[in-house]
Amino acid sequence: MPLMLPSSPDSTRSITGVASQLLAALHGGTGELPSARSAVLVVVDGLGALPLRAHAGHARTLSTAMAKRDVAASVFPTTTAAALTSLLTGAAPGEHGMVGYRVRHPERDVLVNQLTEWNGIDPRAWQPVPTVFERAAQSGHPAFTVGVPAHAGTGLSQAVLRGAEFRGGATPADRVEAAWALAEAHEGALVYCYLPEADKAGHKHGLDSAEWVAALEDIDAALSSRIPDGVGVLVTADHGMIDVPSQRQLVLDAAGGWHDGIRHIGGEPRMQHVYAEPDADQSAILSRWRRDLEGLADVVSRVEAVDAGFFGPVVTDAARARIGDLLVIARGNHALYDGEAADQRGRSMVGQHGALSAEEWRVPLIRMGAFAR
Missing domain, CATH: 3.40.720.10 (Alkaline Phosphatase, subunit A)
Incomplete structure (x- = not known):
């Protein structure tokens, strides 16, 4: 990785x-x-x-x-x-x-x-x-x-x-x-x-x-x-x-296929926890998100992130269960938003963090x- x-x-x-x-x-x-x-x-x-x-x-x-x-x-x-x-x-x-x-x-x-x-x-x-x-x-x-x-x-x-x-x-x-x-x-x-x-x-x-x-x-x-x-x-x-200027925002909506096989999008705009449906092909989702977000964000799997020490040298079972199946880490000054979330107020934020x-x-x-x- x-x-x-x-x-x-x-x-x-x-x-x-x-x-x-x-x-x-x-x-x-x-x-x-x-x-x-x-x-x-x-x-x-x-x-x-x-x-x-x-x-x-x-x-x-x-x-x-x-x-x-x-x-x-x-x-x-x-x-x-x-x-x-x-x-x-x-x-x-x-x-x-x-x-x-x-x-x-x-x-x-x-x-x-x-x-x-x-x-x-x-x-x-x-x-x-x-x-x-x-x-x-x-x-x-x-x-x-x-x-x-x-x-x-x-x-x-x-x-x-x-x-x-x-x-x-x-x-x-x-x-x-x-x-x-x-x-x-x-x-x-x-x-x-x-x-x-x-x-x-x-x-x-x-x-x-x-x-x-x-x-x-x-x-x-x-x-x-x-x-x-x-x-x-x-x-x-x-x-x-x-x-994060407004032109650097990317909205992940259902019309764009971003919710295909996805159950939840958590985290925040500069570091999203993405949780797949139980029966989804996670490898295919990982490959697709990496391809479509190239240059905008780094996309890693939970296993890759844990093995690389992103969450520290010790990851408990409880913590592992809360980490997304995919992690989407914004590059530069980009931010990614769940377009299907009920609350869209976060899109008005200028200063952001997480990445x-x-x-x-x-x-x-x-x-x-x-x-x-």
Whole structure:
């Protein structure tokens, strides 16, 4: 199979290593990070390293603190459900089971959105890997998460934030201020601060829009506030983003034969999980999709993707059952849409992610406070 994952900067600079590095810093600084009396992990959802550097003038705090080597690799697929879970568990998607945006529930044979559709799904069973917060608590460290108030108690929060005490904040400044205060007040604390504003602005308006720049400036201003003495701060992202112009959209509709032998099209426009009908000829479908999407997307089978390590070195049976029979990974700045889906609102998105471009794959890994170089 010619398609390969992008190479990582090195083994210590992957988002799957962040959880262990933070815990090591709280245990005396025996790893990549120096010792800190408390640690704060700031996740700026959707902020790729390349877009950040391209807009350095609008993010002076982050760009000044960011050394040339302060870059990490995300995971495949480069989507929030998969990547955020990897950040907060230290496991690759094949192990934690959050293998995409919309994936098939094997027992129900329906697609579920892993960000929002948790009715009837036990988050602890669906995502069984202990979180960094559970590991911190086992070691006697207080754990807190500071996020958007509406996220408290959701299925996704139970899957990836369990073990932490939740605090809400309306704005980036509110959340950063609360994170700094918690880290200062609780010796040995692990604090997670979630900032989704850039991701939302990028999806709606694109990375070069005034709205995205304003969101980046607000986040940068929030992070410019004084970090308490002895508190280490690590700023990163789950994934990056790339703009997709409307002329780069391809609609996969029934009239074009795209649904022949296909039961579900899940995932998202830049990385689709395609599930075949039980009696379909999967080899024929794979050959046809590869031929018809040549130059627009790479099409691989589940077996090829698993064997190539796309989902990590370990793929559990539960995770394997959620992965599509085919994976369609957009090239360049293309996106592919299921033309038969009931909800077509996604076609209005400008900034997108899920695939393997450098804009999506590379994220910042910036050290501040007690972690500064």
